[in-house]
Amino acid sequence: MTRQVIAALDASWESELVAAVEGTAGYTVARRCADLADLLAAAAAGHGEIALVSADLRALDRPALHELASHGVEAAGVVGPGDEPGELRLRQLGLQVVLRADLASHEIDDALDSLEAVHGGPPPTGPDGLAGGHLDDGAAPPTPATVIAVWGPTGAPGRTTVAVNLAAELALREPTLLVDLDTYGSSIAQVLGLLDEAPGVAAATRAADQGGLDLAGLARVAPEVSPGLRVLTGLPRAGRWTELRAPSVAHVLATARGLVRFVVVDCGFAIEDDEELSYDTLAPRRNAATLTALEEADELVVVGTADPIGLQRLVRAVQDLASVPSPRARVVVNRVRPTSVGPRPERRIAEALGRFAGMDDLTFLPLDQPSLDAAVFAGTTLAESAPQSALRRALATLADGYAAPLPERRRRRR
Ligand SMILES: Nc1ncnc2c1ncn2[C@@H]1O[C@H](COP(=O)(O)OP(=O)(O)OP(=O)(O)O)[C@@H](O)[C@H]1O
Ligand SMILES: [Mg+2]
CATH class of the missing domain: 3.40.50.300 (P-loop containing nucleotide triphosphate hydrolases)
Known part of the structure; x- marks a missing residue:
């Protein structure tokens, strides 16, 4: 079954990424949104199950992601090639899947499939929002706060x-x-x-x-x-x-x-x-x-x-x-x-x-x-x-x- 994607993406690589998503086996782009408000409206109207968001999407914050989630929409981030600060920001917002805008269709398939795998499971990030947390490997876990x-x-x-x-x-x-x-x-x-x-x-x-x-x-x-x-x-x-x-x-x-x-x-x-x-x-x-x-x-x-x-x-x-x-x-x-x-x-x-x-x-x-x-x-x-x-x-x-x-x-x- 094909899953519907709604997207609010950076204009400079939006078309290529949308074309790549259309080339996947499991996903299709249902709505291209101009900004966050548009994306939230599309989510509220039930146009998609997955949202693709750029790191530089204006006003993207945790409450916005929470709102997407409240409509049953899982979000994945997208960054331009080499945009490490963008990726860090998206991960700190709690996004567990961040794609590079130049991925091939089969790679996008795999990455979006992994969204389903992480959905509902315990987040693999530490309290600082970065993968791996802040503890050294092998350190005894501290008494929970x-x-x-x-x-x-x-x-x-x-x-x-x-x-x-x-x-x-x-x-x-x-x-x-x-x-x-x-x-x-x-x-x-x-x-x-x-x-x-x-x-x-x-x-x-x-x-x-x-x-x-x-x-x-x-x-x-x-x-x-x-x-x-x-x-x-x-x-x-x-x-x-x-x-x-x-x-x-x-x-x-x-x-x-x-x-x-x-x-x-x-x-x-x-x-x-x-x-x-x-x-x-x-x-x-x-x-x-x-x-x-x-x-x-x-x-x-x-x-x-x-x-x-x-x-x-x-x-x-x-x-x-x-x-x-x-x-x-x-x-x-x-x-x-x-x-x-x-x-x-x-x-x-x-x-x-x-x-x-x-x-x-x-x-x-x-x-x-x-x-x-x-x-x-x-x-x-x-x-x-x-x-x-x-x-x-x-x-x-x-x-x-x-x-x-x-x-x-x-x-x-x-
Ligand atoms: N055991 C106590 N003996 C005497 N005075 C007290 C005692 N506990 C609190 N007070 C005084 O009562 C006043 C109100 O206390 P406090 O500010 O702790 O209440 P609160 O429930 O936080 O109130 P608020 O609704 O303003 O948040 C303060 O002047 C405080 O010093
Ligand atoms: Mg008080």
Whole structure:
């Protein structure tokens, strides 16, 4: 059976390549497209199963390839003879088959047949998008990275506080990256006293879209702010949320897995999926960054606040999670104090959450405004500014659930 090809190719060798494809046994060119928009329209209209794209096709990026894939179209790249930078770019975009424009028909047949072979299989590329990955042959594989999403309902329950300090505790043990994906109000840069100009997550997703995000690129935009702790700051303005699209965020997180042992993500509160409200399923989604983080994460921390309203929101939040792809939640009850729920607050809260929501395995964090105010004022973490506080110790214990505990001596010294 002949398979239909749609093509958006460089004019200087388009005709020869199209003629060569027509000479193949298995493929025929159904549509020659002038630009990417034309190609996406042809894909949406079901004109082809395979797209051939030039390395220099304007605006070709990961979201565009994702869109092709969503229409069931597999993409293969095409480069002019000797165009190595073009080939590198296409491979960094994730294309596994890249043809040279001067191939003979039988070679094109073989190359496009191999598209079917790779389709659905695990990608043979490393996190930097280059074939072969970044590991030396024979090196022992490192422990796989763990992505921990920190999420919680509206009402500022302490997602950022938990994310920042959990990351800081983990960084004392293993290399860690803290990522701000809150598209409603990023705040990690401010909490840690980082300059506004830090390139952050917008630069990382831009590089991901353009196929240029590799380990070195990610390391550049996520500088180390203290030993072992890298930070990818959030959007400088919430209005720029369209820059954090699902495929790019997923790519940033996948790349981060190759850079550090722990990735801690500060998520926005909202998890409704606008896709369900819109007919345009490819439009950017406000909550895409958070939904992607929840989906990609290996571990999930849900933060609620210890007063009647906060606890009710926490229960609803955990129920809402049932309809969102995400790992099992570990529940953290923050700002625990007797004044909001009565004496012996931990016992009362545990009883209530156990009885009404079936939640066990809770972590309690005490109310401690002076320590947090001092930490934020100094642009630092509790491990540095209030190492002996009960709040810091509770956060260190939370980190013990993910990484080997710190030796007591080191913990005290910090
Ligand atoms: N255990 C605590 N004790 C005292 N204050 C706390 C505690 N946890 C958080 N706070 C304070 O509550 C405020 C909100 O916390 P944080 O920014 O972590 O919440 P958030 O859930 O990230 O909110 P947002 O919706 O703005 O992202 C901050 O001023 C923080 O210092
Ligand atoms: Mg926050």
